Amino acid sequence: MAGVTHALNTVADGLRLPLEFSTSSRHPVAPLLDPPTDDREMQVLLDDIRGFYAVEHVPAVFRWMARDRGFLQSYWEATREAFTDHTLDRLTKEILAFAASMTAKSDYGVDFHLREAHRLGLTDQGLTEAVEVVQLFNTVTKIADTLGLQPDFPARPRGPSLG
Amino acid sequence: MEIVHVSDVHELTPEDQKFCEATKAWFKIDFVPKMSRVLLTVPEFGRPYGRASRRAMSDGALSRGQKELIASIVSAINVCEY
Numbered sequence: 001m002a003g004v005t006h007a008l009n010t011v012a013d014g015l016r017l018p019l020e021f022s023t024s025s026r027h028p029v030a031p032l033l034d035p036p037t038d039d040r041e042m043q044v045l046l047d048d049i050r051g052f053y054a055v056e057h058v059p060a061v062f063r064w065m066a067r068d069r070g071f072l073q074s075y076w077e078a079t080r081e082a083f084t085d086h087t088l089d090r091l092t093k094e095i096l097a098f099a100a101s102m103t104a105k106s107d108y109g110v111d112f113h114l115r116e117a118h119r120l121g122l123t124d125q126g127l128t129e130a131v132e133v134v135q136l137f138n139t140v141t142k143i144a145d146t147l148g149l150q151p152d153f154p155a156r157p158r159g160p161s162l163g
Numbered sequence: 164m165e166i167v168h169v170s171d172v173h174e175l176t177p178e179d180q181k182f183c184e185a186t187k188a189w190f191k192i193d194f195v196p197k198m199s200r201v202l203l204t205v206p207e208f209g210r211p212y213g214r215a216s217r218r219a220m221s222d223g224a225l226s227r228g229q230k231e232l233i234a235s236i237v238s239a240i241n242v243c244e245y
Contacts, residue, residue, distance in 0.1 A: 011224065095225070129219065129224055130233060135223075137233070143202075148165045149201065
């Protein structure tokens with residue numbers, strides 16, 4: 001989930017794609033094309049993306065990827081899986097994506113994931129608490145790196161394969 | 164490589180040693196993390212920072228587990244080994 005979030009933010013901010021839910025003066029550095037309307041598979045895919053996020057328009061970062069249907073299909077499948085309820089629920093994942101976006105200073109990611117987290121039930125108090133933790137750990141990670149602190153816990157032996 | 168001396172707990176003031184004991188209990192560990200000891204090297208900073216941390220990391224609208232996950236993802240994005 002962290003990897004997908006970081007990569008989508010990199011594409012969206014790198015291409016200066018307009019924010020989805022906040023006012024933005026950003027203009028894409030390359031044209032966002034309209035996906036072909038006569039491509040049935042593409043339309044099914046875009047409908048799935050719209051449905052997942054409960055939005056009227058396909059988010060710009062996925063519209064960008066629609067230049068290459070095969071890539072979008074596979075990447076969307078992975079993204080959907082990463083953000084679907086499993087051991088962690090979808091709200092928690094969106095809060096984490098918001099925290100990752102804020103830490104990476106991604107305007108697109110903060111806008112996108114904050115809206116998703118709110119839609120899925122994040123309260124104002126929850127947002128306050130999440131930002132406090134982001135702030136605290138952006139403090140201590142910087143201190144740790146500056147001072148070259150070595151981990152408290154010794155490196156653990158390799159765990160079971162994820163595959 | 165660490166560029167500062169990380170104080171041992173016994174080098175800290177009794178008040179700060181007490182806080183370190185609470186830290187061990189908070190994390191359910193039998194040692195005091197280096198970060199806690201480093202922060203208390205400057206007690207005027209470390210003490211209020213510790214109070215802010217304890218307050219922010221307690222269960223609230225978000226659970227302590229969710230907050231630890233946020234801490235992990237911030238550390239990952241910042242590529243912080245510690």
